[in-house]
Amino acid sequence: MSTLDLSPRPGAAATGPMLRAQAAMELKLLARNGEQLLLTLVIPLLLLVMGTRSDEIVDLGPGRPIDIITPGVLALAVLSTSFTSLAIATGFERRYGVLKRLGASPLPRWGLMVGKIGAVVVVEIAQLVVLALVAQLVGWDPHGGAEAFGWLVLLAVLGTFAFGALGLLIAGSLRAEATLAVANLVYVVLLVGGGLIVPLERYPGGTRHVLELLPSGALGEGLRDAFAGSGPGLLPVVVLLVWGAVAGVATGRTFRWE
């Protein structure tokens, strides 16, 4: 039997390895969760496939259905991971005392957040790559060239910032069950009526102006504009930044660790 040297020898691991370990752990747990997979890949993939025939279900407007729906599905992928998954996972970490316990470990609190962001970013990259490839297989014809993909990266980062901050705002203040309900509800509501998948021009005039100021409308419409070959302009960038900043400050003030 190996002996244990129990004499005190405290010390924190180096910051780099500590952050890597935390991000890897978060990623592993995210990937192990079946419901998350449904949210992050299965639903967006179904929408893509249905998107090829979406004109038979709902009129998304002029143009090929797959070209209209693909940017929206990419936006949905960002929403599902940075908002819904993050909020639910964090809500239950709070409930099970994981945040509390890690708060007493050498990992600083900002390190916990970095670990989460790291896991979210890795999942999103995988989602966007898979979805973009499948979309092209079923006929997506992106316009706008490399510049459009540049916009995809920028808007995905800003969308993650805005939605991630909102997700943490919910997870840090509501009970885990309430977070679960709200995070899923918001996902469905924004998917159907938040300007994420359906182009804003299909909404009535007044609604349209409200929706373009929502992070979902900004991200969805921004990506549709980018892949239509016309630049999305500054509005979605500003909208996402403002949502992220406001939600971020609110989260910082209200987040409860247990």
Add this chain to the structure above:
Amino acid sequence: MEVTQPAVEVHDLVMRYGAVTAVDGLSLDVSPGTVTAILGPNGAGKTTTIETCEGFRRPQSGSVRVLGLDPIADAATLRPAVGVMLQSGGAWSGVRAGEMLRHMASLHAHPLDVDALVERLGLGACGSTPYRRLSGGQQQRLSLAMAVVGRPRLLFLDEPTAGLDPQARHATWDLVDELRTAGVTTVLTTHFMHEAEALSDVVHIVDAGRVIASGTPAELAESGAKNTVRFTARPGLDVIDLMRALPDDTKVDEQQPGHYVIAGHVDPGLLATLTSWCAAQGVLAESVLVERQTLEDRFLELTGKALR
């Protein structure tokens, strides 16, 4: 010259939750290298006190120093040096036991050998079981392992043996004992007298948010009411006469026919008086049993017997 400062100093701590005062002017010191038990009934303020020491709560009044530092302001320095076992939870529901412990180890610079620790606490068989499927006892042992894996100087264990079977409880006690030998200071909460008696150098009995008695388990047990002598003999002895023969503040009671209890300061003289009195009556006192008061007697005496 090195001055030994207390590992933990709590001075006049007051903590309120709304209208409820959980901790009400609590003070205690913990000497380095000792095992200290905070013993008290449910709701006495044990967890609030320990969690304030862990830096989870800010003292509303009074002060807390841990290893000479402020648990909140100096958290970054303290966290690697202080091992924490929460009363419950602390792990992801889907994480495997071994994975969780390994993760905790990876956050420390000089962690214990994880395999040896797993073996030591009998967690080998459930290493790949998700946390939510572990038994309560396995979760407790994992939580203890997580507290010690970083080789802390100071350990806070909140009800470390709640829900453990006797084997696991003894394994926990043995580990805490070994940690003390290795120079680790341990502060634990418990409402098991037996645990406080078996494990700790110093016991603080806490009730209604204050320390109402402190000392070694033996000191505490002895400082209370008198010891007792029980014996059996034929029913109907003249207890009044026996009481006259015994020292002044001694009481004799025939609890059931033929079963007598003497409460008082029990010393060899008292026993001699008893046996000679019996001899004079032509009575044989059988099953003479001297009972030392236990910590539990003392605890109930101090905190009352009302359920809470």
